Amino acid sequence: MAFTFKKKLKINQSLVSWLDVIGIIAWGILLLKYWFTDQLGLLIHPDYFWLTICGGFGLLTIGGCKAWLMLKPYLKQRPYSRKNYIPPQSEQHITLFPPGVSSIILITAAILGFFISPRIFTSQIALQRGVTDTLLMTRAQPKEFKTAKHPEQRTLIDWVRTLNVYPEPDAYTGQKAKVEGFVIHPPQLPDNYLLISRFVITCCAADAYPVGLPVKLTSSRSTFAPDTWLNVQGEMITETLSGKRQLVINANSITPIPEPKNPYNY
């Protein structure tokens, strides 16, 4: 009886040790997978890619070393050498979760990560976070900012930054605009207006915030479903929307474009 209990305990411990190794290696692979499949850009700013990549390799190294230590006695195929490695017993080391549970959480989250790809945030999130054409100065300091660009070469973010430096909409009236972004239908705008938007991230998707400019259409916005990516060309005008004077793109050509590989702006 005592013997079987001991044996069972030993099997359980080795199972738990293997779950640890699998959990850690799975996360290492997942981090590197995002790098190889170019999905890292959906999650984190390119400046911090190296961090995730190093983290992935670090986890693989730790998991790999541990796996190797556990396998070594068996690989040598000398029965007596199995005594060499006795997995340290980890009773009571755990605080919040029992040992198996922690590993299972790690493994489950990693499996979900393998099967469900991260994806770009939708207009729903943008509306929830509040789209704006002001406030924003991200990493780009104003001193690095070049205003000499031709208006039609400005991206959506360039426009927002320009507005940030000099907010008077009349100053831009008549300038040509050519921007790319995704469609938002803000409930407060009339039916012939949509917002053309991009998400800006400073570090990771958790801090992504949307910026956008209103686009005036000749017809109802229902032609362009939310989250469609568009190239909008037109001329800048000033209009008063929801009680606020603001810069609006008066569109004369709108063409749908495929979702860009890296949908964020920096």
Next chain:
Amino acid sequence: MNQLHNGFTLFLSLLVEALPFLLLGVLFSGLLLLFVDERKLANALPRHPLLGAFVGSLIGFLFPVCECGNVPVARRLITQGVPASVAIGFLLAAPTVNPIVIWATWTAFRDQPEIVVLRVVLSLAIATIIGWVFSTQADLRPLLQTSVANAMPTPTKKRQGFWSQMSPQEESVPALLQSGTFLISGSGQAIRMDAATLPMTASVGTTKSLKSIKYRLGLFLENSVQELRELGAVLIVGSAIAATIQVAVPRELILSLGQGPITSIIAMMVLAAVVSICSTVDSFFALSFATAFTPASLLAFLIFGPMIDLKGIGLMLSIFKGRAVIYIFALAAQLTFLFTLIYQMIY
């Protein structure tokens, strides 16, 4: 369904950013376990509670970790027998008062050097005060999770430095019946792996094999795996909660909480706790609110965020009992609010 997918992406992005930092913290904790003689460390630290808390707050310069990496290191410090004031000072200040974060804040707020200086000074002050408050609790163990408390060296009446051998009761109990992590030594004796007893392990079993690099590396690896498994799982749960709240509660709601002098400070503190981004990069995020919020509220964001956030509360619970986490949370929130309000009124 859409919201679920958005939430999952948020969850992944928090983890992709935080896991490397957690790994860094775990590695530092392992180094501390193996290559620092805790007896010397504990004796080198000042005994005065206030001074101890202050010195603890500065340890971040030695271990530049953010709020995911500080927990394994702080926990290691506690189990090494370092005084509570030092460990808590470290826990709260290290994510801000370290070279990487100061450099990042400087990069972001070069135009407002006072924000950089005040972030460091006020974080130091708050961490020192809270560390000091906790030092009035002579024996920290009732506030700690059982396993951490058990791993602590027992305080004896005649304290030899801050470190002591096992208590008589513990000695009378066979080693394997005591709690902790054990290794079986070459001679078949059980050796507790926890740092508190590491010097003692040197006298047990064959000294040569224990001191060897190979043995130390093995211990280092085992410690890393255990901490990664345990804290990784906690981090996953914390990130899931933070992501859910971010998706469920419109950010506009938080920001619309306030534009007034007092409400804006509160709004930014709530935002800091909810967004849960790492202290190394949060200054860039704060910068994006620079035109819409008062400098005082930005400062509140920068001070409070690294101390307390949703993602990190789970990690803190791996050291402290819920009660102690609530104390730390309440004290940190009140002090941050008070200091930033004073700043607001002066400028």
